[in-house]
Amino acid sequence: MQTDDKQSTSDAPLLDVSGISYRYGSLNALTNAAFTVEPRQLVSLVGRNGAGKSTLLKCIAGWTQPTEGEIRIHGYPVAKNERYVREHLILVPDTPQFYDELTAWEHLQFVAQAHGWRGWEDDAEDLLSRYGLLSNKDAFPFTYSRGMRYKLALCMALLVEPEILLLDEPLGPLDPVSADELWIELNRHRSDGMAILFSSHQLPQEAQPDRYLIMEQGEIIADGTPESLRVGFSLDGRHSLDDLLRSAIQARKAEAGHV
Amino acid sequence: MFDFRLLLLLRWRQFRSDALYWLRTVGYEPDERSFSQRVYGLYLALIGLFWAGSMASWGAEQAALLGASLTPAALDDLLAALPWLALALQAYALASALRVTPLKLSFADIAYLAGSPVDRAAAVMFAYVRQVVVRLIPFGALGALVGILLVTPVDSGARAAAALRGALAAEALLVFTTTLAWLLGILRLIFPRLRRHPWLWLLPFGLLAAAYVLPDVFLWPGRAAIAAVYGQASGAALALLVIAALGLAAMVFRLGSQVNMAYASDESIVHARIKALGLMAWRDPRLRLRIYGQAARAGRKPWLRLPKAYGLWGLTTRAALTYLRHPMMLLTSLLWGALMTYVAILLVGEQLPVQIWIGWLLIAGFVPPVGLLYVFRTDLEERFLYQFLLADRLRLLAADALLPLAALLAGALAVWITQGFAPQVAAVGVVFILLLGMLLALSGAAAFSSRRVALTRFLITAAGFGAVAVAGVNLGPLAGLAAAGTANLILCGLLIEGG
Numbered sequence: 001m002q003t004d005d006k007q008s009t010s011d012a013p014l015l016d017v018s019g020i021s022y023r024y025g026s027l028n029a030l031t032n033a034a035f036t037v038e039p040r041q042l043v044s045l046v047g048r049n050g051a052g053k054s055t056l057l058k059c060i061a062g063w064t065q066p067t068e069g070e071i072r073i074h075g076y077p078v079a080k081n082e083r084y085v086r087e088h089l090i091l092v093p094d095t096p097q098f099y100d101e102l103t104a105w106e107h108l109q110f111v112a113q114a115h116g117w118r119g120w121e122d123d124a125e126d127l128l129s130r131y132g133l134l135s136n137k138d139a140f141p142f143t144y145s146r147g148m149r150y151k152l153a154l155c156m157a158l159l160v161e162p163e164i165l166l167l168d169e170p171l172g173p174l175d176p177v178s179a180d181e182l183w184i185e186l187n188r189h190r191s192d193g194m195a196i197l198f199s200s201h202q203l204p205q206e207a208q209p210d211r212y213l214i215m216e217q218g219e220i221i222a223d224g225t226p227e228s229l230r231v232g233f234s235l236d237g238r239h240s241l242d243d244l245l246r247s248a249i250q251a252r253k254a255e256a257g258h259v
Numbered sequence: 260m261f262d263f264r265l266l267l268l269l270r271w272r273q274f275r276s277d278a279l280y281w282l283r284t285v286g287y288e289p290d291e292r293s294f295s296q297r298v299y300g301l302y303l304a305l306i307g308l309f310w311a312g313s314m315a316s317w318g319a320e321q322a323a324l325l326g327a328s329l330t331p332a333a334l335d336d337l338l339a340a341l342p343w344l345a346l347a348l349q350a351y352a353l354a355s356a357l358r359v360t361p362l363k364l365s366f367a368d369i370a371y372l373a374g375s376p377v378d379r380a381a382a383v384m385f386a387y388v389r390q391v392v393v394r395l396i397p398f399g400a401l402g403a404l405v406g407i408l409l410v411t412p413v414d415s416g417a418r419a420a421a422a423l424r425g426a427l428a429a430e431a432l433l434v435f436t437t438t439l440a441w442l443l444g445i446l447r448l449i450f451p452r453l454r455r456h457p458w459l460w461l462l463p464f465g466l467l468a469a470a471y472v473l474p475d476v477f478l479w480p481g482r483a484a485i486a487a488v489y490g491q492a493s494g495a496a497l498a499l500l501v502i503a504a505l506g507l508a509a510m511v512f513r514l515g516s517q518v519n520m521a522y523a524s525d526e527s528i529v530h531a532r533i534k535a536l537g538l539m540a541w542r543d544p545r546l547r548l549r550i551y552g553q554a555a556r557a558g559r560k561p562w563l564r565l566p567k568a569y570g571l572w573g574l575t576t577r578a579a580l581t582y583l584r585h586p587m588m589l590l591t592s593l594l595w596g597a598l599m600t601y602v603a604i605l606l607v608g609e610q611l612p613v614q615i616w617i618g619w620l621l622i623a624g625f626v627p628p629v630g631l632l633y634v635f636r637t638d639l640e641e642r643f644l645y646q647f648l649l650a651d652r653l654r655l656l657a658a659d660a661l662l663p664l665a666a667l668l669a670g671a672l673a674v675w676i677t678q679g680f681a682p683q684v685a686a687v688g689v690v691f692i693l694l695l696g697m698l699l700a701l702s703g704a705a706a707f708s709s710r711r712v713a714l715t716r717f718l719i720t721a722a723g724f725g726a727v728a729v730a731g732v733n734l735g736p737l738a739g740l741a742a743a744g745t746a747n748l749i750l751c752g753l754l755i756e757g758g
Contacts, residue, residue, distance in 0.1 A: 063642045090646050097641040101581040106565040111647045113573035142553045
């Protein structure tokens, strides 16, 4: 594999985001975001609309170039190793696009065949069946509802099983049954070694990620496990995601002297 | 009557909003009532008038030139063909109205008008009048040009009068045909039984067969228009046309109140989607094609299946399936290759000036066949899908463009080989065509891999094809071939480097 700027070491983090910023004109969409993600981590990116979650995910996937800072996968800079990134990471955006000329099943077939896999059919059928798409597998994705399109994109990503899976608002378009199914699926893949970073405004009941990254106005204002954040923000054991977000924003304002 | 006033106000505001939208795209801010904006508005109006006047004058001159070159026999053939052309256009208009509702609603209309208690006859009449008015100018201009063309061989001094009569005759035909089409289209929206016949829209083309048997009955509108151009139309024929149009319009109005707006909304979705794109629909015609393509495929079972093939061959079969489900893209690539080769042969054979060569080059660079890089461009632009493609861009291009490039080369080679050149010239030409076809695909691919597509495309095409032309003209064909080969190699390197 051809990669530039080789600085990969065995102890390099799987995903290393160091001090990235991104500006849309005069607006700071991201400011000095820095964190690492290791294998077997399920990280939830939480924040209000416009907090910079989608921009951060797009920067990590190499779809957008940050104006400052650097992102590395296994120590390799994302900006200089486009193909390497494609081999190790998949981002499912909030509105994934598909080929107009291929059916849902042909999308999965194409992905599997482009990777040179054989015997992929059972896995593909299993995925489609779990997300309720099996009976519509021969339809074109543009005839699907938004939720169905997201499910198909998830099936494509999960069929590939990348080392790092980025999901932008995965639970928003899904029905509660599919959301629960996705959560189980993500935990299973996490156990197999996958690192998952997803943005979300809600989580299935009783679901807890390994870690939260809380964003506000382009900055990461809190980073920690559910337990450490609960203790840090003095929340009770039955707090919701909303409570966590509100507490983090208030703590940030207090820190900045606004309160 | 209140509904008509209400809709008039709504449509006026929509027209104003659309007009402001387009004026803003050329830098005019009507809300800014400054002196500089008023001067700029005047400047735009004068430029527009000057452009329209220049185009009209140029068009009239070209029509007169063409008319002067017509032999009496050619004029007779043209006079015999024109009524058929008019009938074909009429049949097309009727078929269009029978296929999809002529009452086309935007998403806003679907949300607020279709479900409101506003008189449906008012909605129908506004849409009908708008369509007629919008078409009067282009059809009037076309009629005027045809008038000049027809009268020039007979009496070159009567061009102005013929232009006026031609414009009026074309507009009368347009109003009659549009009104008839609306009436048929509205009947479909009233009687659901008619909508259940999917092939009903083909019926109007039967008029062409009927006209073959009874020409006097079916070709009279076109013949009356031609007679009007020469000032020989009988008053009765024109009066009949006007009375028929008025009668049909009255029926459209009468039946308009019975239209089922749910049917109209259902059939307006494609139109509404395109209208919602605004300026993008004009800037990127692929978006329109995509919406039409989706609408066409939505109700059909997919044709053919994706074969079992792996790796690069898997990419190739996927691209081939895409093109086979889009055969027009292959056909346009084939015709483009044939036409450009034919024009290039003319350019070389007639030793035409360099400006014409530059025109050919610009077309090659900026108007390549849409199908050539359709799959490759989709692969690069849809970032979610691109993640699943592990090939570098050169291999991706090879897989994606193989079939359309083969079609383009087939068209070009067919034209070249049928010219009957000496074997040595023919062989050099074949190699040239292969290398230039590859250069065309590689130039486009390199441009799509860049952030500034248009600029990159211009520079790469000018450099690549320019180098081939300069080397070929000054140093001989072999030097031209060497330049084409080198340009191809450099572009291959750029694509591999790109990822």
